[in-house]
Amino acid sequence: MITDILSYEFLQNAFLSGLIIGVIAPLLGLFIVVRRLSLIADALSHVALAGIAGSLYLSQQVLFFAALNPVYLGIASAVGGSLLIEKLRGAYRHYEELAIPVILSAGIGLGAIFISLSKGFGSDLIGYLFGSVSAVSRQDLLVVIVIAIIVIVYIRFLYKELFVLSFDAEYAKVSGINPRYIQMVFMIITALVIGASMRIVGILLVSSLMTIPVAAAIQLAKSFKGAMIYSIVFGELAVIIGLITAYHLDIAPGGTIVITSILILLVVLGWKKVQGGRNVRAAKGELV
Amino acid sequence: MSTNIIQLDDVSFSYEQSIALDHISLQVGDGEFWALIGPNGSGKSTLINIILGLLRPSSGSVKLFGADIDSFRHRERIGYVSQKSNSFNSGFPATVLEVVRSGLARKVGLFKSFSKKDEHRTVEALRIVGMADFAKRNMGELSGGQQQRVFIARALAGEPDLLIMDEPTVGIDQQNVASFYSMLNKLNREHGIAILLVTHEIDLVTDLATHVACLNRTIHFHGRQSEYKKMEDDDISRWYGHPVRRVHQHKDEVER
Numbered sequence: 079m080i081t082d083i084l085s086y087e088f089l090q091n092a093f094l095s096g097l098i099i100g101v102i103a104p105l106l107g108l109f110i111v112v113r114r115l116s117l118i119a120d121a122l123s124h125v126a127l128a129g130i131a132g133s134l135y136l137s138q139q140v141l142f143f144a145a146l147n148p149v150y151l152g153i154a155s156a157v158g159g160s161l162l163i164e165k166l167r168g169a170y171r172h173y174e175e176l177a178i179p180v181i182l183s184a185g186i187g188l189g190a191i192f193i194s195l196s197k198g199f200g201s202d203l204i205g206y207l208f209g210s211v212s213a214v215s216r217q218d219l220l221v222v223i224v225i226a227i228i229v230i231v232y233i234r235f236l237y238k239e240l241f242v243l244s245f246d247a248e249y250a251k252v253s254g255i256n257p258r259y260i261q262m263v264f265m266i267i268t269a270l271v272i273g274a275s276m277r278i279v280g281i282l283l284v285s286s287l288m289t290i291p292v293a294a295a296i297q298l299a300k301s302f303k304g305a306m307i308y309s310i311v312f313g314e315l316a317v318i319i320g321l322i323t324a325y326h327l328d329i330a331p332g333g334t335i336v337i338t339s340i341l342i343l344l345v346v347l348g349w350k351k352v353q354g355g356r357n358v359r360a361a362k363g364e365l366v
Numbered sequence: 367m368s369t370n371i372i373q374l375d376d377v378s379f380s381y382e383q384s385i386a387l388d389h390i391s392l393q394v395g396d397g398e399f400w401a402l403i404g405p406n407g408s409g410k411s412t413l414i415n416i417i418l419g420l421l422r423p424s425s426g427s428v429k430l431f432g433a434d435i436d437s438f439r440h441r442e443r444i445g446y447v448s449q450k451s452n453s454f455n456s457g458f459p460a461t462v463l464e465v466v467r468s469g470l471a472r473k474v475g476l477f478k479s480f481s482k483k484d485e486h487r488t489v490e491a492l493r494i495v496g497m498a499d500f501a502k503r504n505m506g507e508l509s510g511g512q513q514q515r516v517f518i519a520r521a522l523a524g525e526p527d528l529l530i531m532d533e534p535t536v537g538i539d540q541q542n543v544a545s546f547y548s549m550l551n552k553l554n555r556e557h558g559i560a561i562l563l564v565t566h567e568i569d570l571v572t573d574l575a576t577h578v579a580c581l582n583r584t585i586h587f588h589g590r591q592s593e594y595k596k597m598e599d600d601d602i603s604r605w606y607g608h609p610v611r612r613v614h615q616h617k618d619e620v621e622r
Contacts, residue, residue, distance in 0.1 A: 112455075112458055112459070235476075235477040236476075236477070237479070238468065238470075238471040238474065238479075238480070239471060239476070241460075241464070241468050241471075242468045242471050244458075245454070245458060245460060245465065245468060246454060246468075248420075248448060249446065249448070249520075251420060252418045252419070252420065252441070252444075252446045253441050253442070253446070253469070253471060253472040253524075254439075254441030254442070254472050255471060255472060295459075296457065296459045299459045300459065300461055300502070300503070300504040301459065301460060301461040301463075301464055301502075301504070302459055302460045302461070302464050303464070304459065305459035
């Protein structure tokens with residue numbers, strides 16, 4: 079396996095991209111989960127589908143698009159979708175969550191139209207939907223690196239504000255932290271991470287890499303920093319095991335990565351249950 | 367002459383058709399401990415939200431530390447403890463230390479990280495509220511009263527000159543309420559922090575406060591605690607709209 083990685087460029091691209099998104103997806107995912115925005119990631123990934131399908135369709139029609147990496151239009155549409163969600167949330171103040179199904183359906187609707195209009199990009203599309211080990215190009219890897227730098231700089235420099243906003247939005251306002259701009263950038267960053275991850279995990283499964291490792295992490299962590307570390311460790315584990323399995327079985331890595339992270343979650347939940355039982359027995363023992 | 371920490375001049379506020387606050391004028395000076403009392407729906411929380419800048423008054427002016435609220439930039443000078451702190455998401459993965467330190471976010475400033483000095487401030491704030499031993503504990507593991515102390519520590523971490531609290535004892539059991547108030551008293555007397563406390567516990571708090579304001583859409587009384595105590599219960603009942611009997615007055619009557 080290691081010799082394969084050293085000798086094939088496509089494998090290097092896939093593994094490096096995987097290792098990077100294994101960090102940034104759960105890292106941003108932690109903020110998404112504690113802010114109860116998990117479904118927004120789902121909605122945005124479906125908007126990315128519209129962009130990818132649109133780009134693939136246009137590449138058959140217009141020469142310019144044939145040379146353009148579909149990832150760019152996918153990212154652009156996810157970013158556009160993130161801004162639309164923010165606008166819609168503002169319009170429906172008492173039903174903020176309505177924005178999510180609206181944008182999600184719009185994404186799938188547009189995607190369906192482009193997929194039906196075009197002929198014969200089935201295998202390409204499957205790669206985008208469920209991820210691919212072989213299709214990650216050097217250019218894709220570069221996009222992932224640039225996005226990772228943006229995400230890490232954003233979280234590094236706005237960590238305090240993001241924490242306050244996640245923990246207590248009203249307090250953030252009172253203490254003079256302007257949530258509007260931070261939130262706007264947050265949505266754009268989320269769209270970027272979805273764009274970065276879709277080559278490896280696939281559009282349909284990208285939000286799971288942002289949420290499932292976090293779901294396992296918050297079961298174990300006492301502190302926010304701890305939750306961050308656990309999320310990244312679980313994310314990396316899922317990506318590494320998932321990619322290796324996918325390569326050996328020659329199947330889509332999205333599936334293996336997500337199923338691995340589900341298994342990690344189950345192990346963590348099982349462990350918690352055993353621990354809980356032990357504590358109850360210990361407490362009973364003390365009483366006796 | 368020192369400027370008032372809070373100065374409200376002729377402030378009114380309406381929710382669509384109904385008037386919530388009607389021509390309110392109030393001044394809170396340096397180091398004063400104000401109890402803002404009034405029945406449910408009297409506009410206490412609305413007034414607090416206006417002072418905090420969460421709501422804009424329909425008319426009138428609000429000044430904080432001598433500056434108009436729109437141009438007031440030193441939010442770190444105000445510590446805020448809400449009534450709703452009790453209902454935060456208890457599954458949130460955060461330690462007591464992380465929560466208290468977050469109170470320094472504004473003071474530290476955008477793009478900067480917490481320094482060693484900030485860590486000291488955090489620990490000191492926890493010590494003041496008697497929660498230093500709980501620093502590494504998860505917030506969800508604490509009782510309601512302990513959580514509320516942590517939220518006060520968060521408000522204190524930025525070393526504010528003014529502490530605004532909206533019914534902070536809601537959800538705290540009666541035993542802890544007294545020790546909570548004695549802690550506020552200490553903060554006011556020893557640390558010189560001005561306090562504006564919204565409460566319905568008129569007996570407990572009016573003994574601690576230096577000043578009292580009675581609100582029911584308009585300010586019916588504002589002044590020193592000693593003057594408030596001289597008021598007849600009947601007067602207060604009239605403002606409240608229902609009978610109010612203050613405990614200390616009962617005691618006087620019994621002694622007589």
